[in-house]
Amino acid sequence: MIETPYLLFLGDAPDSLAAKVAQGIKDWRPQNAVGQFRMEGCKADMRLPDMTLEEARAAGAKTLVIGVANRGGIISAAWKKVLVQALEEGFDLASGLHNLLRDELDLVAVAQATGRQLHDVRVPSVQYPIANGVKRTGKRCLAVGTDCSVGKMYTALCMDREMKARGLKSSFRATGQTGILITGDGVPLDAVIADFMAGSVEWLTPDNDADHWDMIEGQGSLFHVSYSGVTMALIHGGQPDALVVCHEPTREHMRGLPGYKLPSLELVRDIALELAKVANPACQVIGYAINTQHMSEEDAQAYLADVEKRLGLPATDPYRYGADKLVDALAAI
Amino acid sequence: MIETPYLLFLGDAPDSLAAKVAQGIKDWRPQNAVGQFRMEGCKADMRLPDMTLEEARAAGAKTLVIGVANRGGIISAAWKKVLVQALEEGFDLASGLHNLLRDELDLVAVAQATGRQLHDVRVPSVQYPIANGVKRTGKRCLAVGTDCSVGKMYTALCMDREMKARGLKSSFRATGQTGILITGDGVPLDAVIADFMAGSVEWLTPDNDADHWDMIEGQGSLFHVSYSGVTMALIHGGQPDALVVCHEPTREHMRGLPGYKLPSLELVRDIALELAKVANPACQVIGYAINTQHMSEEDAQAYLADVEKRLGLPATDPYRYGADKLVDALAAI
Numbered sequence: 001m002i003e004t005p006y007l008l009f010l011g012d013a014p015d016s017l018a019a020k021v022a023q024g025i026k027d028w029r030p031q032n033a034v035g036q037f038r039m040e041g042c043k044a045d046m047r048l049p050d051m052t053l054e055e056a057r058a059a060g061a062k063t064l065v066i067g068v069a070n071r072g073g074i075i076s077a078a079w080k081k082v083l084v085q086a087l088e089e090g091f092d093l094a095s096g097l098h099n100l101l102r103d104e105l106d107l108v109a110v111a112q113a114t115g116r117q118l119h120d121v122r123v124p125s126v127q128y129p130i131a132n133g134v135k136r137t138g139k140r141c142l143a144v145g146t147d148c149s150v151g152k153m154y155t156a157l158c159m160d161r162e163m164k165a166r167g168l169k170s171s172f173r174a175t176g177q178t179g180i181l182i183t184g185d186g187v188p189l190d191a192v193i194a195d196f197m198a199g200s201v202e203w204l205t206p207d208n209d210a211d212h213w214d215m216i217e218g219q220g221s222l223f224h225v226s227y228s229g230v231t232m233a234l235i236h237g238g239q240p241d242a243l244v245v246c247h248e249p250t251r252e253h254m255r256g257l258p259g260y261k262l263p264s265l266e267l268v269r270d271i272a273l274e275l276a277k278v279a280n281p282a283c284q285v286i287g288y289a290i291n292t293q294h295m296s297e298e299d300a301q302a303y304l305a306d307v308e309k310r311l312g313l314p315a316t317d318p319y320r321y322g323a324d325k326l327v328d329a330l331a332a333i
Numbered sequence: 334m335i336e337t338p339y340l341l342f343l344g345d346a347p348d349s350l351a352a353k354v355a356q357g358i359k360d361w362r363p364q365n366a367v368g369q370f371r372m373e374g375c376k377a378d379m380r381l382p383d384m385t386l387e388e389a390r391a392a393g394a395k396t397l398v399i400g401v402a403n404r405g406g407i408i409s410a411a412w413k414k415v416l417v418q419a420l421e422e423g424f425d426l427a428s429g430l431h432n433l434l435r436d437e438l439d440l441v442a443v444a445q446a447t448g449r450q451l452h453d454v455r456v457p458s459v460q461y462p463i464a465n466g467v468k469r470t471g472k473r474c475l476a477v478g479t480d481c482s483v484g485k486m487y488t489a490l491c492m493d494r495e496m497k498a499r500g501l502k503s504s505f506r507a508t509g510q511t512g513i514l515i516t517g518d519g520v521p522l523d524a525v526i527a528d529f530m531a532g533s534v535e536w537l538t539p540d541n542d543a544d545h546w547d548m549i550e551g552q553g554s555l556f557h558v559s560y561s562g563v564t565m566a567l568i569h570g571g572q573p574d575a576l577v578v579c580h581e582p583t584r585e586h587m588r589g590l591p592g593y594k595l596p597s598l599e600l601v602r603d604i605a606l607e608l609a610k611v612a613n614p615a616c617q618v619i620g621y622a623i624n625t626q627h628m629s630e631e632d633a634q635a636y637l638a639d640v641e642k643r644l645g646l647p648a649t650d651p652y653r654y655g656a657d658k659l660v661d662a663l664a665a666i
Contacts, residue, residue, distance in 0.1 A: 131558055191528065193525070193526060194562065194563045228568075229531060229566035232564075235561075236561050257465070260466060
């Protein structure tokens with residue numbers, strides 16, 4: 001569990017795209033971000049107050065979150081200087097970088113001397129159990145997709161936001177690095193050892209109030225040959241009551257797999273549901289989340305109308321048009 | 334890669350069941366076992382020559398394989414004495430125990446001093462790639478199951494033996510601890526990190542001669558909620574041309590999951606095939622391997638006849654009646 005609120009470290013980000021993690025925190029948990037820390041030459045701006053480390057501590061920030069992808073995969077000397085100072089000022093550090101904080105001996109030494117925590121959210125810090133398949137109380141909704149990176153995290157976050165806006169009980173459950181940094185907690189599922197994947201998802205979504213919904217961030221796709229095992233573990237460990245099928249209509253082939261066509265929505269619906277029923281016979285597909293970011297307003301509306309007509313369930317782009325339809329469908333379960 | 338041949342260490346095995354690994358080596362790779370080493374009180378017997386460490390070295394043994402499950406999950410002082418002597422006599426050590434050899438500081442010290450290897454086959458020793466889904470040359474057959482421990486390893490081993498008996502090109506590809514110790518090589522799939530599972534299976538079954546078959550050991554089941562992710566990775570990483578569906582008809586619930594009924598053969602056939610076609614559109618289900626060990630001769634024959642009639646494909650117990658039918662079916666692809 002990472003202590004909030006955060007100071008978002010943008011470093012010397014070459015552009016806003018490099019600051020995807022910081023953007024996610026700003027968009028989804030603005031209350032978690034008291035300000036941003038930018039170095040000379042930084043081209044990203046979250047439109048948060050620029051703060052020194054001292055100012056951010058005074059404003060209550062507990063953790064410096066590296067909100068930017070590093071160049072060349074290494075923590076530069078310029079970054080390191082700020083990170084060491086932050087530990088000395090009393091910040092914990094949190095990072096989703098491949099270059100782990102714990103592999104930097106100087107950071108480890110300073111963290112030990114100052115009693116601060118280094119959070120590498122890319123690697124698990126918990127010994128997860130093997131899944132036992134026992135039915136849990138509370139409700140769970142899982143986003144599954146035709147492909148990787150089609151909007152499963154955004155769909156779960158949009159639904160969680162809409163649930164909370166309606167005064168309903170909901171928790172977004174992060175299963176990837178960005179999601180974990182946004183919420184301060186979760187399971188880095190792609191880094192979990194095979195035998196414990198489904199168990200880690202059970203651990204993440206424990207017994208809860210009967211009217212509480214976990215909105216579980218999906219990963220990969222049953223139809224993506226590199227990562228389908230991770231998706232499978234989510235479907236069984238998550239024990240979902242509801243599935244939302246996510247899709248990006250302009251994608252020409254599976255991400256990173258030229259020659260692999262995307263499956264139809266119908267096929268994903270049928271196979272995911274059949275497998276989900278193993279863990280929860282009452283599971284239903286409740287709607288479709290279509291990522292229309294590369295489509296005109298007209299094309300997007302036409303596509304959504306076609307999906308609704310063809311598949312007989314609500315379809316929307318929850319980021320563009322809101323998650324009302326999907327949350328309405330959940331309420332009907 | 335573990336150096337063969339082996340001396341099989343049976344320790345103080347309380348019974349033959351505890352020596353499952355040794356039995357597997359004796360049954361499937363007898364040429365890999367020059368003899369057995371038994372301590373006082375050992376109740377297991379592989380009907381191999383009893384040898385001292387010295388005699389086994391003289392007979393050509395390169396590796397002492399721990400062929401027995403240890404009591405209480407720890408390497409006892411009595412075992413340790415033999416293991417240290419074995420290193421000093423020039424043996425490598427290989428083990429599938431949960432208690433890793435590498436976690437025993439004295440063994441590590443002696444291995445370093447003597448230049449010998451410690452093989453813990455329960456943990457991966459390779460940095461596996463992420464699966465790329467690129468079509469590979471050669472053919473692959475994967476055993477999938479209705480449940481865990483229904484005979485997937487034995488099916489693959491039986492088929493491999495029959496292929497070799499016919500002079501056909503075949504390799505058994507181990508994906509679990511016992512299989513790895515039997516063959517000296519493989520991937521401990523349940524211990525691989527999620528993102529690399531499918532890639533490890535691609536790595537295990539590389540390009541090969543057009544008429545060569547990999548007989549891939551299956552793991553878990555798409556319908557076993559604890560381990561289905563591992564099975565999924567095998568189906569996609571393995572790119573199988575042929576699937577054999579394995580089943581144990583007397584099982585009352587999924588292994589370790591009271592309340593979970595086994596899926597029908599039809600459902601496993603349909604779902605596994607649909608998912609296998611993602612990686613290899615030409616994949617076919619070629620037959621059924623039924624584990625009849627708990628059935629009378631009459632019941633077994635009746636069950637097999639019923640499966641053949643109902644499902645229209647060859648069905649046999651390959652361990653009890655031979656793998657001819659299944660290998661015939663492969664040859665027809």
